[in-house]
Amino acid sequence: MARLKPKRHGVVTDMTAMCDVAFLLLTFFILTTQFKKPDVEQIKPPSSISEKLLPDASLMTVNATPEGKFYFQPVENATERGKLLDKMSQKYNISFDNNQKAAFQRVQAIGVPMNQLKSFLDLPGDAQKNYKGSGVPMDSTNTQLTDWIQQSLSVNPKYKLAIKGDVNTKFPNVKSLFEGLRDIDFLNFWLITSQEKSE
Incomplete structure (x- = not known):
């Protein structure tokens, strides 16, 4: 006797719930994404x-x-940035008003010596982004850059450091930074590189 095969029914999937989840995920990623801030130079x-x-x-x-x-570039946390500015102001005997402290919490990168920081923070936001300062001093006599790093670590010892150098930067230009990091006994850091293209 022939065996009866059960009748096949088509499966109907309601896509409404899947579309809702897809749009919820898309909305979540759009709203929570933080874009990379452009470098000063x-x-x-x-x-x-x-x-x-x-x-x-x-x-x-x-x-x-x-x-x-x-x-x-200090860490993004605004309250810890405020503590960092307080520590640097104590170290260099420079006082900052509330507007300058608020501007420091929003600043992208510091590229001026401490004696010029007040005037830099008084600039409007767009002028700060386009301002190309003389850089934070770092040599054998003026170690402000390692002071920024050391005071940041005193705010939070769990901070990590990344160094991003240009491909054309000569080693003697960054040697003073490496020596300064050695002097403060901070020996673990990342060097930022771009991904090499596979051939």
Whole structure:
């Protein structure tokens, strides 16, 4: 006797719920994405084959230009930035008013010596972004850059440091930075590179 096959029914999937979830995820990613802030000066990092990613949180960055100027980017946390400015103002005996403290919490990068920081913070936001200062001093006699790093670590010892140098930056220009980091016994940091293209 022939075996009866069960009748096949088409499966109907309601796509409404899937569309709702897709749009919720899309909305979530759009609203929570933070765009990378552009550098004060264009820096093209050297390439490497490393695939290790930088941590997102608690990262301070030092940018080194081909001319040997340094820009310091403190971490994004506004309250910890305020504490950092207080510590640096105590160290250098410089006082800042409330407007300057608020401007420091929004500043992208510091590229001026401490004696010019007040006038830099008094600039409007767009002028600060386009201002190309002389860089944070870092040599054998004036170690303001390592002071920024050391005071940041005193605010939060869990901070990490990344150094982004231009591909054309000569080693003697950043040697003083490495020596300064050695002097404050801060030996673990990342060097930012661009991903080498596979051929």
